[in-house]
Amino acid sequence: MPAIRHNGVLVWYAAFANHCSLFPTAAVMDKFKNELKGFVTSKGTVQFPLDKSLPVTLIKKVVKARVAQSERQKSRVETDCIGRSNTAGARQVCKPPYNLILCQPPAP
Numbered sequence: 001m002p003a004i005r006h007n008g009v010l011v012w013y014a015a016f017a018n019h020c021s022l023f024p025t026a027a028v029m030d031k032f033k034n035e036l037k038g039f040v041t042s043k044g045t046v047q048f049p050l051d052k053s054l055p056v057t058l059i060k061k062v063v064k065a066r067v068a069q070s071e072r073q074k075s076r077v078e079t080d081c082i083g084r085s086n087t088a089g090a091r092q093v094c095k096p097p098y099n100l101i102l103c104q105p106p107a108p
Contacts, residue, residue, distance in 0.1 A: 007074050010066045019047040022059065024066050032062055 001023075003009045012023040019040070026044040029036065035058055040047040046062075048054055 004063065006067060007070050010070060011063055016047075019049050020054070022046050022048070022062065024062050025069070028062055028065050028069060031065055032058070035061075 001012045001014050003012045010024070014021050014023075023045050029041060029044055029046065033041075036046055
């Protein structure tokens with residue numbers, strides 16, 4: 001599925017027979033629940049009908065909120081990982097992609 005990336009995936013999007021979908025995560029969907037009234041939504045998805053113009057301003061706000069959420073998560077994880085040791089005993093700062101439990105990059 002196509003995605004917009006910035007320090008990882010921000011949102012996924014897809015086109016279907018009767019609508020276009022945006023997948024910005026449940027937390028962001030909850031933040032905009034009042035503005036998303038009138039659209040078909042589920043936990044982490046909003047559907048935009050093809051017979052209407054895309055709400056570009058709303059989509060921009062949703063993506064910007066997702067960028068802010070991503071930046072907060074990245075900052076929190078890097079702060080949380082500072083000073084932890086890897087298996088060789090060297091100090092490291094985790095950078096995505098990472099394993100939160102081990103504070104190490106995932107195995108190839």
